[in-house]
Amino acid sequence: MPTPVSSIRNLGPASDASFARAGITSAEELREMGADAAYRHLLTHGSRPHFIGYYCIVMGLQGRPWNDCKGKEKDELRARFDAIVASVQEDKTAVPLGIEAILNDIGTGLRR
Template sequence: MTDPVSSIRNLGPASDASFARAGIHSADELRELGADEAYRRLLAAGSRPHFIGYYAMVMGLQGRPWNDCKGKEKSELRARFDALKAEASANTPSEDKMEAILDEIGIPRQSGV
């Protein structure tokens, strides 16, 4: 039996479903992919970018508590996160970008359109 993604420190039960949508079904798969590739897959699968979620995963993969990330290390992780987010945005079709903008400003989608 394989350990679920949520067996990694800082990752809760909701992580299992998010990572499964990205094709990552076990803690071993996540460790093998590494933080950046796993996060790329999460974003490609539709997860919203969230810096704390990203660095909590990075810290968890190192066996550290999420709030252990500080100073220069946190700044460097922020730069990596921003690069991953920009890469994902560049790979998103323009229709999806428009939907994301409408969601962000609170305009509901019209059904059947």
């Protein structure tokens, strides 16, 4: 039986739901993907970017508390986070967010 994503430190029931929407249904899958690939996967499946959420995953996969991320390490994680978000924003196959999703739902088409 797979272990829930929420069994990873720093991640709770809301994480189970977010990862499940992106097709990641177990802690084993998340560990195998790694933090960066899993977070990118979340974003391409409609989750909104949030830096603290990202570094909670990174810290959790290392077995560390979320607030253990400080100084240079936090700055480096911010750069990785920004790069992931930028790559998803350039990805035309990613699920649109915010107003773009609403406009698509009402049929006004893609932003030009």
